[in-house]
Amino acid sequence: MSNKIPENLKYTQDHDWISIDGNIITLGITDFAQAALGDIVFIELPEVGRSLARGDTFGVVESVKTVADIHAPMSGKIIEVNNDLDGQPDLCNKNPYGTWLVKIQVASTNDLKNLMDANKYTEFCANAH
């Protein structure tokens, strides 16, 4: 599993991956998350423009048996959502690191410092077993 965790991304304790471009972050779910959920059958994403406070539930990822909330890793605003997931939620199973959910303009780039890098996240996953 560990060799699948890309070095160029950051990670949250909710098993989201994040790529950073200035004050814009792109968020998806990790391979660990999709494997734990199983076949993903539905993804509900927020409206573009929605303001988020850190910890807000802004969407859900549903497998056949489970409903998993997606939380805002930091405060900000939704600027884009991946509409491809509407008909093909299983893209998150097939290619988790190549499939993004939302782009968020973050309120403060300071929050980004708390994210895990690939090494730390590998360790985090190992302890989650």
Next chain:
Amino acid sequence: MSLQKTSLHEKHLRLNAKMGPFAGFEMPLQYSGVKDEVLAVRNNIGVFDVGHMGEFFIEGTEAQQFVDYLITNDFLGAGESKAVYSPLCREDGTVVDDAISYKVRPDKVLICVNASNMQKDWTWISSHVNAFNCTITDKSAEYSLLAVQGPKTEALFIKLGLLSPQENFPYYSVKEGKYLGKEVIIARTGYTGEDGFEVFCSHDTAVNFWDTLLDNGVIPCGLVARDVLRLEVCFPLYGHELTDDLTPIDSGLKWTVKFNKTNFLGKNFLTNYKPKYILVKLSIEKGVPRQDYPVTTEDGRVIGKVVSGTMSISINHGVATALISEELFPKDKQFFINIREKLVRANYHTKPFVVGGHK
């Protein structure tokens, strides 16, 4: 309390199945993936370890009369070597469990009960046996149970010598047979809507049979796929459509209550019973209905709740059964499901979401 294991537990671990607790057992929830497993059963063959289920044997000259008294459906009227699905009711009409009863021999009936209700069923059934000339034995610990399901199962069973090519063995039949010299009970029943068989056998035989099935390309399927398959064809599941507080009439199972029978437990009460609920089948275009989501009218008035909900893999829509209050049942049959505080319009179905291919 530690979880019980079936005879195939080791096999599941070796296949890397995702395991989870169910009715006191550690059971396989899924193997390769729910989609693959569901489609294997609809199009080819899948196998389920359902060794957690209970096997009660009723033996004696009045075995059939006793079972006919226990269940609401017609057991005596069913032919020799037939199986009958039915609820078992209390005198007040509420459902103790639902089960399939098999006429293994004229004086030997096998009742296969839900694992989650086993203790309750045993207490209930054994408390009534004295009035009949028969005995009851719980052989749940001695028996494994494999459900082999899917349109290509018949051909495989012929290949494996469990069925002869010309044999007359229709849906809901049962017989005693041999597999590798060991006694087995084979029934043409299941919980998927597809053609298929359930094989009751010793634990050793189950392990051999499991390996043989997988060697023949049969896909192992877990409880999550099983739940999707049964809900697609609208088979009830105890704890969802059926509970201790509902009668079969509330749960859409009036067809299993045979009032022309001389007597059965619950008959007096059910004869004039007016249902409190109506079970409906609903699907939605987007999203997944889940158990306990409120069902409403267009203006948000709650009229019932979802009792089973999932994503149908076969039709790629969220599907549900829901209990609707009889008094509040909307004449226009317009239903909405409240999903995370949003009302989602639901399609009302009069037929199951998927037509199974059973014979």
